[in-house]
Amino acid sequence: MTDTEIGLIRDSETGVVRQEWDTVVDNELRIDREDAETIIDALRVDHAGSFNLFYLVRKHYWTAEGAEHGDVADFLEAAYKRVRAVNDDIAVRIVELGGVPPNTPPTIQEAAAVHLEAEDLYDLRPSLEGDLEGYATLVASVREHVDLVEDLGDSGTGERLREHLETLEADAHVLEQYLEADTLVRTGAGTRG
Amino acid sequence: MTSSPHLRKPGPEHVRRAWGTIGENELRVPPAVAEQVVDALNADLSGLYILFNQVRKHSWLLEGAESNDVRAFLQATADRLSEMTDDLAIRVHALGGVPVCGPMGVRQHASLFIEPANLYDMRSSLERDLDGFATLAVQLRDHIELVQELGDNATLELLQGHLKTLEGDAHTLDRYLADDTLVRLGADE
Numbered sequence: 001m002t003d004t005e006i007g008l009i010r011d012s013e014t015g016v017v018r019q020e021w022d023t024v025v026d027n028e029l030r031i032d033r034e035d036a037e038t039i040i041d042a043l044r045v046d047h048a049g050s051f052n053l054f055y056l057v058r059k060h061y062w063t064a065e066g067a068e069h070g071d072v073a074d075f076l077e078a079a080y081k082r083v084r085a086v087n088d089d090i091a092v093r094i095v096e097l098g099g100v101p102p103n104t105p106p107t108i109q110e111a112a113a114v115h116l117e118a119e120d121l122y123d124l125r126p127s128l129e130g131d132l133e134g135y136a137t138l139v140a141s142v143r144e145h146v147d148l149v150e151d152l153g154d155s156g157t158g159e160r161l162r163e164h165l166e167t168l169e170a171d172a173h174v175l176e177q178y179l180e181a182d183t184l185v186r187t188g189a190g191t192r193g
Numbered sequence: 194m195t196s197s198p199h200l201r202k203p204g205p206e207h208v209r210r211a212w213g214t215i216g217e218n219e220l221r222v223p224p225a226v227a228e229q230v231v232d233a234l235n236a237d238l239s240g241l242y243i244l245f246n247q248v249r250k251h252s253w254l255l256e257g258a259e260s261n262d263v264r265a266f267l268q269a270t271a272d273r274l275s276e277m278t279d280d281l282a283i284r285v286h287a288l289g290g291v292p293v294c295g296p297m298g299v300r301q302h303a304s305l306f307i308e309p310a311n312l313y314d315m316r317s318s319l320e321r322d323l324d325g326f327a328t329l330a331v332q333l334r335d336h337i338e339l340v341q342e343l344g345d346n347a348t349l350e351l352l353q354g355h356l357k358t359l360e361g362d363a364h365t366l367d368r369y370l371a372d373d374t375l376v377r378l379g380a381d382e
Contacts, residue, residue: 008299010306015317018256021310059294062282065209077279084275091253103250104310105296109199116295118202119212126203133201 009104019100021107027098035152040099042145043090043157046164048102048111049141050087053134054080056117060127072124072178076131079171086164093157113137128175135172139165200295210291212298218289226343231290233336234281234348238293239302240332241281244325245274247308251322254312263315263369267322270362277355284348304332319366326363330356 019025024037031039061076091101102108114134117127142165150158210216215228222230252267282292293302305325308318333356340348 008303008307009309011309014320015313017311018314019312055294058279059292062279062292062294063210063286088249088253091249095253100310100312101250101253102310103246103253104307105299107310109296115199115201118200119291119295119298120208121210121291122203123207123209126207130201130203 009106021100023100025098027096029096029156031097031154033098035154036097036099039149039152039154039157040094040097042148043094043097044099044102044111045113046138046142046145046161047087047090047094048108049114049134049138050083050090051102051108052112052114052116053131053138054083054087056114056134057083057131059117060124060131063121064124064127066124068178069124072128075174075178079174082167082171086167089160089164093160097157113141125179128179132172132175132179135168135175139168139172142168210289212291214291216289218287220287220347222288222345224289226345227288227290229343230340230345230348231285231288233339234285234288235290235293235298236302236304237329237332237336237352238278238281238285239299240304240325240329241274241278242293242299243303243305243307244322244329245271245278247325248274248322250308251318255315255318257315259369260315263319266365266369270365273358273362277358280351280355284351288348304328316370319370323363323366323370326359326366330359330363333359 024033024040026033027036057076058080061073061080064073064076094101102111114137117130122130142161146158146161146165149155149161215224215231217224218227248267248271252264252271255263255267282294285292293299305328308321313321333352337349337352337356340346340352
């Protein structure tokens with residue numbers, strides 16, 4: 001993160017800090033503090049990743065162009081909302097376990113494995129390829145974390161992640177289908193010889 | 194300002210519209226007008242980005258006897274801020290611009306500060322939310338005046354609707370924060 005970005009974050013003059021960023025307090029779910037710390041570390045990656053994916057997909061919903069844009073934008077609108085719901089749910093789980101979810105640009109970008117796109121607007125195909133890559137990164141990470149949390153006996157988190165995995169994989173598959181090389185349009189159709 | 198190296202960046206041959214540029218629009222809004230409107234809307238988008246994420250943060254984290262009720266309000270207002278963001282971003286695109294869509298754009302146009310990553314007490318958190326709503330309401334009012342002068346009536350109508358929503362939510366926060374209660378002093382003794 002650059003200095004200017006941190007410059008946007010300003011200490012509040014009034015508030016009382018109830019919990020510092022990057023700390024874990026005891027939880028009321030009777031999950032061992034040490035296990036909770038491990039799980040929170042893992043969830044932070046999925047939380048930050050879904051945060052970035054949310055903005056990535058949403059950008060393409062705003063700006064998709066071309067003959068197919070209507071259908072694609074409808075899908076992206078619904079998909080970005082599903083990613084936001086995943087992001088909210090993971091945040092709440094981090095809080096339940098006694099942690100603080102990433103919530104500023106530096107804390108999010110530090111944890112995220114899903115990358116944002118540069119600020120320009122790009123052609124539809126590379127844009128959607130980037131979305132698909134983002135989904136693939138996130139589902140691989142969530143899948144790994146299902147095993148991790150279930151090994152630690154946290155079936156509550158496990159169930160939530162399984163549900164999210166299903167949602168994210170289904171949307172990734174739709175994107176994959178959009179990108180496949182097949183069409184009803186014949187080469188040269190519309191250019192009567 | 195350049196992008197950070199961790200950003201995904203398809204090749205230059207794939208760029209349809211470069212960040213910070215204004216292309217032609219098919220609405221026949223004069224380019225000089227479109228440029229000013231896009232600038233104004235991008236400032237609004239940047240503020241909405243910060244406020245939306247701050248409100249969500251508070252919905253995740255706030256604690257205490259009133260937190261359930263406050264959370265329901267914060268979730269609803271986050272949804273409203275999100276819809277507003279979609280509306281304005283799509284308008285920027287229609288006017289030939291590139292909407293603010295990430296940390297760099299937010300930084301360039303920001304009118305709000307970001308709260309540090311810690312968890313704060315409920316009262317000061319909601320006070321900062323109210324401050325964000327009020328700052329954005331003032332900004333939208335200025336922009337309503339601007340687009341009115343420029344004759345961009347469609348953007349005017351969008352902004353007027355959103356201003357009303359922002360003011361409504363600001364008022365709700367103001368009521369939550371007011372000094373009044375049914376609980377009598379010493380009722381718990």
